[in-house]
Amino acid sequence: MKFFRLVWSNLLRKKTRTTLTIGSFAVALFLFGLLVTIQTAFNQGVEVAGVDRLVVRNKISLIMPLPLSYQQQMLQIPGVKAVTFATWFGGYYQDPKNFFPQFAIQKETWLKMYPEFQVPKDQWSAFLADREACIVGQKTAQKYGIKVGDRIPIVASIWGGVWEFNVRGIYTGVRTEDDTTQLWFRWDYLDERRQWGKGTVGWYVVRVENPDDAMAVAKAIDGRFANSSWETKTDTERAFAAGFVKQMGNIKLLILVIGGVVFFTLLLVTGNTLAMSVRERTGELAVLKTLGFTDVAVLWLVLGESLLYSAQGGILGLAAVKLFTLHGDPTGGFLPLFYLPPSKMILGLLVALATGAAAGIIPAVLAMRLRIVDALRRV
Amino acid sequence: MVRVDGKGNGNALVQVRSLDKTYQRGSQEVHVLRGLNLDVEREEFVAFMGPSGSGKTTLLNLLGGLDLPSRGSITVDGDEITHLSGPKLAAWRARHVGFVFQMYNLLPVLTAFQNVELPLLLTRLGKAERRRHVEIALDLVGLSDRLDHYPRQLSGGQEQRVSIARAVVADPTFLLCDEPTGDLDRKSAGEVMALLERLSAEFGKTILMVTHDPRAAERAGTVLHLEKGELVEGQGTS
Numbered sequence: 001m002k003f004f005r006l007v008w009s010n011l012l013r014k015k016t017r018t019t020l021t022i023g024s025f026a027v028a029l030f031l032f033g034l035l036v037t038i039q040t041a042f043n044q045g046v047e048v049a050g051v052d053r054l055v056v057r058n059k060i061s062l063i064m065p066l067p068l069s070y071q072q073q074m075l076q077i078p079g080v081k082a083v084t085f086a087t088w089f090g091g092y093y094q095d096p097k098n099f100f101p102q103f104a105i106q107k108e109t110w111l112k113m114y115p116e117f118q119v120p121k122d123q124w125s126a127f128l129a130d131r132e133a134c135i136v137g138q139k140t141a142q143k144y145g146i147k148v149g150d151r152i153p154i155v156a157s158i159w160g161g162v163w164e165f166n167v168r169g170i171y172t173g174v175r176t177e178d179d180t181t182q183l184w185f186r187w188d189y190l191d192e193r194r195q196w197g198k199g200t201v202g203w204y205v206v207r208v209e210n211p212d213d214a215m216a217v218a219k220a221i222d223g224r225f226a227n228s229s230w231e232t233k234t235d236t237e238r239a240f241a242a243g244f245v246k247q248m249g250n251i252k253l254l255i256l257v258i259g260g261v262v263f264f265t266l267l268l269v270t271g272n273t274l275a276m277s278v279r280e281r282t283g284e285l286a287v288l289k290t291l292g293f294t295d296v297a298v299l300w301l302v303l304g305e306s307l308l309y310s311a312q313g314g315i316l317g318l319a320a321v322k323l324f325t326l327h328g329d330p331t332g333g334f335l336p337l338f339y340l341p342p343s344k345m346i347l348g349l350l351v352a353l354a355t356g357a358a359a360g361i362i363p364a365v366l367a368m369r370l371r372i373v374d375a376l377r378r379v
Numbered sequence: 380m381v382r383v384d385g386k387g388n389g390n391a392l393v394q395v396r397s398l399d400k401t402y403q404r405g406s407q408e409v410h411v412l413r414g415l416n417l418d419v420e421r422e423e424f425v426a427f428m429g430p431s432g433s434g435k436t437t438l439l440n441l442l443g444g445l446d447l448p449s450r451g452s453i454t455v456d457g458d459e460i461t462h463l464s465g466p467k468l469a470a471w472r473a474r475h476v477g478f479v480f481q482m483y484n485l486l487p488v489l490t491a492f493q494n495v496e497l498p499l500l501l502t503r504l505g506k507a508e509r510r511r512h513v514e515i516a517l518d519l520v521g522l523s524d525r526l527d528h529y530p531r532q533l534s535g536g537q538e539q540r541v542s543i544a545r546a547v548v549a550d551p552t553f554l555l556c557d558e559p560t561g562d563l564d565r566k567s568a569g570e571v572m573a574l575l576e577r578l579s580a581e582f583g584k585t586i587l588m589v590t591h592d593p594r595a596a597e598r599a600g601t602v603l604h605l606e607k608g609e610l611v612e613g614q615g616t617s
Contacts, residue, residue, distance in 0.1 A: 002500050009488040287484045290445060291545075292473020292501050294466045372445045376480075 003297075007304040010277070018309070021273045025313020026320065028266045029352055033321030035255040036344045041335035042251050043241075052081075052211040053113070054218050055240040056204040059231035063088075065200035066230050074206060077224060079217040081209045084109035087190060087202035089183075091154040091163065093144060100140045102154060102183040104190035104202075113205050116174045123148065123169025131189050134165035137180035138172045139328065146170075154183070159194045179337055181329075205237070263355050270359035274306055278363040285367050286375030299368040306360025307353055314352030318345050381425055381601040383610040385416030392553065392585055393419040393442065398451035400437050400608075411437045413608040415451070424579040424586045426599035433605040435589040436557055442587060443476050443555045444468045456552050473501045477546030481558035483538040485530040491517065491541045492526040498549040516544040520574060536567025543574055553585035554578070560595045572598045 011018050056074070058064035065087070074083050089102035107128055111117065119127070119135055127133040136146050146152060150167045165185055173180045191198055208217045218234035225232045235243065278285070285298055293301075321340050324330075329338040385396055395417035402409045411434040419425055427435045440446040441453060444460050452461050455475060463471060477498075485494045495516050499509045517523050520540035530538055539559060546554055556575065560568035576598050578584040588599060596602045604611040 002506075005493065006489070006497075006500070009486075009493070013488050283484065284486050287480075287486070288497070289469065290443070290472065290478050291498050292469050294469040296466070373440050376445075376484075 003301065003304070007301055007308060010281075010301075010305055011308055014277075017273060017277075021270055021309050022313040022316065024266055024269050025310050025352060025356075026316035028262045028355075029314045029317025029348055030320045030324075031262055031317075032259055032348055032351065033318050033340055033344070034324070035259060036348065037321060037325055037338060037340045038335065039251050039255050040341060040344060041329075041338045051236075051238070052208050052214065053237040054206040054208060054214060054221070054234050055237055056206060056221055056232050056234045057202075057240075059222075059233040062203070065197055065202060066204065066232065068199050068201055070204060070225065070230070070232075071201075073224060074204065074221055077217065077220050079209050079213045079220070080206055082109060082113060082207040083204055084113040085187070085201040085204045086110070087187060087200075088158075089154070089156065089185075089190070090158045091156045093152065093154055096155075098144065100137075100181045100183060102185070104187040105184045106201075107186050107188070110184065113207060116178050117171045117180075118174065119169045119171045126168040127186075130166055130168055131186060131192075132164065132166050133168040134183055134185040135169040135171050136167055137182045138170055139180040140183065141167075141170050143328070159190070163193070176339075177337060177341070181337075206234075263351070266355055267359045270306060270309060270356065271362060273309075274302065274360050274363040275366070277305070278302060278367050282370065282375045285370055286372045289370070289372045290376070295368045298370070299364045302364035302367045303357065303360045306356045306364070308356075310352045310356025310359075311349070314349045317352075318348050380418075380420050381423055381603070382418040383416055383603065385418075387418030390420075391418035392421045392423075392456055393417065393587070394452075394454040395442070396452045396454075398438075398441065398453065399449045400434070400441065400446075401449040411608050412441075412448075415608070415610055417603075417610060419585065419587065421585055422579065422583040424576070424598070424600045425588065426596040426602045427587070427589045427605055428591070428593075428596055428602060429605035434608045435605050438605065439555050439557050439587065439589050443478060444472050473498060473549070475552040477549070477551040477554040479539070479542050479546050479554060479556040479559045481561040483530070483535075483542045483562075485538055485541055485545075487530050490527050490529055491522060491533065491544075494530070494541055495544045495548050497545060502549060512548055513544075516548040517541070519547070520544045534567070535563050536570055539563060539567070539571050540574060543571070543578075547578065547582075547584070553587060556586060556588040556590075558590055558592075559588065560590065560592050568592065568595065 056066070056070075058066055068085075071083050071085060074080055084106050086103040086105045089104055091102055092099050111119065111124065123135070127135055134152070140146065146167055148167055148169060151164055152167060153162045153164050156163050165183075171180065171184075187201070206217070206221065208214050214236050218236070221234045222232050288298060288301070289295070318340070322345070325339050329335050382391075387394060395415055398412055398415040399410070400412040402411060415438070427438065429435050437446070441448050442455075444463070448461055452459055454460070458471065460468065460471060486497070489497070492513055495513045496509055499512055504512065514523065514526070517526060520543050522537060522540055522544065525533060525537065525541075530541070533541065543559075554575075559575065560571055563571060572595050575586055575588070579586050579600070586599075588595070590596050
């Protein structure tokens with residue numbers, strides 16, 4: 001710690017240069033944080049997917065339905081513990097830009113399938129007792145100021161007309177990353193009111209007895225409905241969510257490429273700054289060595305500067321991302337879980353420090369190798 | 380007593396034997412020092428004089444462990460430094476040598492206090508002890524009221540006095556001064572030399588000084604002349 005002041009003083013030597021270098025790190029880390037936030041938002045479904053849940057959909061396409069009768073048939077397949085279903089409603093609240101997912105759910109089985117979602121008992125009882133009831137996720141309720149007891153209109157783009165629901169409850173997630181942007185209403189109400197597609201569901205969710213048997217059970221389900229007019233495609237919930245993300249393109253590759261280019265540029269910029277700084281104080285470094293600072297100590301002093309640049313820039317950049325994501329999804333519903341997880345912040349800081357170390361190593365080695373007599377001659 | 384004949388009794392603080400320093404300049408070998416012998420007792424104040432290129436600074440660099448000789452040995456306080464490895468030599472310098480340069484060589488980003496504290500950062504002294512040592516050293520050079528001044532806020536003479544405080548703060552075995560008055564006006568040079576004289580007379584510091592200035596050399600107890608890489612006896616030698 002006693003050497004910190006020495007390193008810090010060198011940073012203050014050229015304030016403009018230091019500010020610009022730290023600024024470069026901050027901008028790069030802001031970009032990194034933002035890309036990671038977007039990737040996290042895309043992957044959230046994959047991250048939180050239950051290991052013992054399967055998703056059964058129509059083999060042709062997710063938008064094609066499956067018959068209601070499949071539920072009982074699936075329950076007879078060995079290894080299947082429970083089955084629920086849902087149908088995509090695809091409406092919007094008041095204005096087309098107010099988008100959030102709405103599902104018509106099977107009221108008897110839904111919450112048992114998703115223990116990570118919690119609804120107060122009295123609210124759930126009220127939901128079961130009211131045909132036009134709905135349960136709204138906490139995040140959506142907060143965003144639109146929806147309260148229990150409200151009657152809210154949802155414009156149905158698939159089924160037509162304006163559907164009004166009584167808000168009977170607000171659900172929360174057990175974990176931060178659980179999606180609390182959805183709206184659930186009763187499938188029986190949908191089936192009664194819709195003009196077409198009666199007796200069908202969008203997809204089934206199956207809980208298996210043993211997660212190790214998930215693939216075998218999936219195979220058995222698809223086998224059971226093979227060569228029927230409603231063939232199925234069954235995946236683990238994780239694979240289903242990952243497939244959904246893949247439809248958006250290879251987000252991870254995009255992030256790696258953009259991040260790679262940015263950090264490589266940063267490496268050159270910081271490396272050049274440090275090299276200039278070391279060249280300017282060749283004499284001073286020689287004086288330190290004369291006083292008894294070892295070559296390794298001088299190496300660490302220069303490397304310390306680089307790490308200080310990167311740490312400050314990193315913290316600034318990541319703090320800016322944190323501020324940017326405080327208000328959640330900026331896309332109006334496309335990325336419901338838009339936040340920078342603490343683990344990714346630590347990763348960002350480590351990436352910044354690694355870049356700082358990589359940028360500083362060559363100037364630091366040059367400083368370490370400096371011969372006192374030669375350097376003093378240049379003073 | 381200072382001897383240049385290599386016949387010292389082995390008790391001298393600094394013992395130099397058959398010291399050669401050769402530089403390679405292209406295909407040509409330049410002999411800067413040739414078979415140099417020197418014995419300097421404790422508490423001596425020795426000035427080295429000589430024309431440019433005579434090897435004065437090279438000798439000082441070798442005595443301070445900043446450079447290695449081509450041949451010969453240097454023993455200081457019983458330690459032969461010519462075979463020490465880099466890190467050991469650095470530790471030896473920190474413990475035994477105080478350097479005073481012509482251009483002061485203070486770090487511009489540090490205050491006078493912080494500059495003087497630098498050698499103490501390499502010791503195990505705590506913050507409070509370091510502070511006490513630095514204050515004593517700056518008081519000794521008459522700059523206790525300039526602790527928080529940066530080098531740019533000091534005159535040349537004051538900068539050199541800070542540099543002397545830095546050289547003595549860790550209580551080294553001896554001081555090496557390379558043209559300490561070379562960049563100063565006559566008055567400041569006089570003050571700096573008076574200070575070095577006091578360090579020698581009052582505090583018993585062993586001082587080896589390179590200078591071009593005859594007035595500065597007069598203050599030393601012994602004056603040696605270097606000519607073409609060889610030491611020539613002068614005032615106070617045998």
